Amino acid sequence: LENCAMNNIANKNRGNIIFIQRLSKYRHFVNPKAFLKHFPFDYTQSVKIVTFEDTTLCEQIKTVASADIIIAPHGAGLTNIIFSKYKTAVLELFPYNYYVPGFYGALALQSGLTYAAWYDNDISHADVKCMKQEWIDGGPDVCHETGECRGCARNVNMTIDTEKQL
Numbered sequence: 001l002e003n004c005a006m007n008n009i010a011n012k013n014r015g016n017i018i019f020i021q022r023l024s025k026y027r028h029f030v031n032p033k034a035f036l037k038h039f040p041f042d043y044t045q046s047v048k049i050v051t052f053e054d055t056t057l058c059e060q061i062k063t064v065a066s067a068d069i070i071i072a073p074h075g076a077g078l079t080n081i082i083f084s085k086y087k088t089a090v091l092e093l094f095p096y097n098y099y100v101p102g103f104y105g106a107l108a109l110q111s112g113l114t115y116a117a118w119y120d121n122d123i124s125h126a127d128v129k130c131m132k133q134e135w136i137d138g139g140p141d142v143c144h145e146t147g148e149c150r151g152c153a154r155n156v157n158m159t160i161d162t163e164k165q166l
Contacts, residue, residue: 004058015045018063020072023053029073029093030159036071052077073158078104082111089114093160096125097135097143098153120158127156 019036022028029035032049041047052060064070064080071091072078081090081104090108092115094100099119108115126136130152135143143149 004061015042016067017041017045017047017069017071018067019047019049020070020075020077021049021051022073022075022077023051026155026157027073027075027095028157030157035160052080074098074100074104074154078107081108081113084111084113086112087114090116092117093158094119095153095156095158096120096122097131098150099143120160125156125159127152130155 019029019032021032036047036049050063052063055063060080061083064083065085067084067088069089069091070078070081070084071093073093073095078090078092081088084090090104090113092104094117099117105115105117123136128136131149135149135152143153
């Protein structure tokens, strides 16, 4: 980490917003650009969609350390928030029937960050090929009860019907 050259990174380019995207077949966010258009960002600020799969740890640290707002689907990419500046805002996105805000939420709060979670409550986004009907009908907390349900719920590609859900 000594070689990451992060001198004064917190004072440069205020207002940076990043959306952490996954490149994997599952658990990525569908069309993040359309999603981001519905936020009241000042687009003179830097709004970037980033991926961490093919980047070094130093690059990941620099990216997160320079962000003022981090938006990301639930996943390992949020582990990097420990390198964020104090009071950076973190918005964690959860797929239908999978909601564990205490996971990265606790990490954010312990790191002095501002944290919020968004939960996809649109039942049409559930993976009906994988999930049992009682899980789909059970609401956001039902998948905490079984590993099989958690696996089905979290291995979907996320989307947000912005007209309906924001």
